[in-house]
Amino acid sequence: MDVIVIVGMVSFFAVAAGYVKLCEKIVGNQSSVSPSEPGDRG
């Protein structure tokens, strides 16, 4: 049971590390967006 629990906890953090990568993609994709977006009347 100990092994299962430890593998389970490590697996969650591996998934969380993948989530960091996903969020990094979201941030990275924005770099091509102009600071002045279409429709901005300001």
Place this chain on the structure above:
Amino acid sequence: MASQWVVLGAVIATILIVAPPLGRYMAVLFGSGPAFGDRLFSPLERFIYRVTGVDPEHEQRWTAYAFSLLAFSLISALGLYAVLRLQGVLPFNPTGAPGVDPLLAMNVAVSFTTNTNWQNYGGEATLSHFSQAVGLVTQNFVSAAAGLAVMAALIRGVARRRSITVGNFWVDLTRMTIRLLLPLSLIFALVMVTQGVVQNLSGFQEVVTLDGATQFIPGGPVASQVAIKQLGTNGGGFFNTNSSHPLENPTGVANLLQTLALVLIPFAAPFTYGEMVGRRRQGWAIFWAMLILLLLATVVAMGAEGSGNQALFGLGIDQAASESAPGGNMEGKEVRHGPGASALWASLTTATSNGSVNAMHDSFTPAGAIVTLANMLLGEVSPGGVGVGLVGMLVFVILTVFIAGLMVGRTPELLGKKVQSAEVKLATLYILTMPALVLGITGVAVLLPDALAARSNPGAWGLAEILYGVASPANNNGSAFAGLSSNTPFFNVSQAMAMLAGRFFLIIPILAIAGSLVAKEPVAATEGSFPTDSPLFVGLLLGVVLILAGLTFFPVLSLGPVAEALR
């Protein structure tokens, strides 16, 4: 009961006096300049950095910051799991507590690593002094400091311009632990000892009472745990009954100070924000939004519990205050605290993601119980946990400026930084995660006979017990309704998943928002800019928080405590 409204006023007054300077002190700690106590703390910090190989001058991008947090949390969880499993052979075990069952140990390890402190274990009856004083208390300090570190990273993201780094996680963690949490906890623990909170290494002492019966009086390092459990919005009590136990919360003064300790650092956080971004009015605006939400909830809870149980009035039972009874709804409450102080604590502990209790929430009136649930289901932003409460509110700020921008056709801005698709997507991930966890796991639980068997009540109140048993871990609150026997395989595992996802799947988008914002150059404010420090903005922010939570959770609340109230 009237005196309890005075106590509420005293709590608010203390917050207004203490929180601003404390928040500004925290802002100094997050900077690189000289700070109070440098002569004492700097050598200790340098020693820690040298031993751990940390370069305090090296700053991290948000991804490195996030990976550092994840690595530290994984090692913390595994270390605490090992302590709990091996406590039977470790020292300071006067009660002879055996090693904790694997699934329960996992639940506890995850609970304290994520700053939740949900207690499926039986306090002093399950854990050794070593497990509590070394295992749990260490996590109480560092998990709280980690939350503050995340806050610092996000604020730097807002405050800095055209940068790529958001700070150094290891430095933030160290400085918050050593310069803020440890000194405050040391002072608070000593004050608690003066009030009679136990602080020793004894086990159970067998005594003979005046009428000849035998009683076992528990001992242990309680005061040192109480201090950080309150200040760090942790909540895990030394005793199974937490702060309703007379050796953990013995006097009215102790109760008042512990109540105050729940809210001081969370309410200081907005002032840290205002100071670090160089605009104190921004901090005040967020502070007022948090305080208004808290006051609305607290007044309802105190009023409901002070009014008594409506069902008992129908039976002709007197619930009025008298010389021998505090009056109101006293089921599940300590007579010495009464309904007012119990309801005040219940509202503050659920609003701060603390989770310590001085009464049993399952015995509250439906209106009082709705308050405790609502405080958590708002997303722990009123004011929320240390550090993570402020960042939760800042996510709502981003959504609010986005919605306001949509209304007037402008690209939304936060302190001059344009809020674009990435920030809104990340904020959406943040907002959706907690409801998905709460509603998803609750939905599964009501389909499983084993999970339903854990309830103490059938029907609507039983649903409220399950909802609370999921909402509390998923929001990293940790308070118990005290009506759900959740030390079962299903709840141990599902709650652990909720605590992990409710912590890290929210923190990661926050750090990503910090990484996105930190690279931006603020644009100058124009007449068309929407000020984020005005009463109008505070009102709009409150509307967004309440409407989002209301639309998400009103159906399940209707089937649970609301149905119970209308019965």
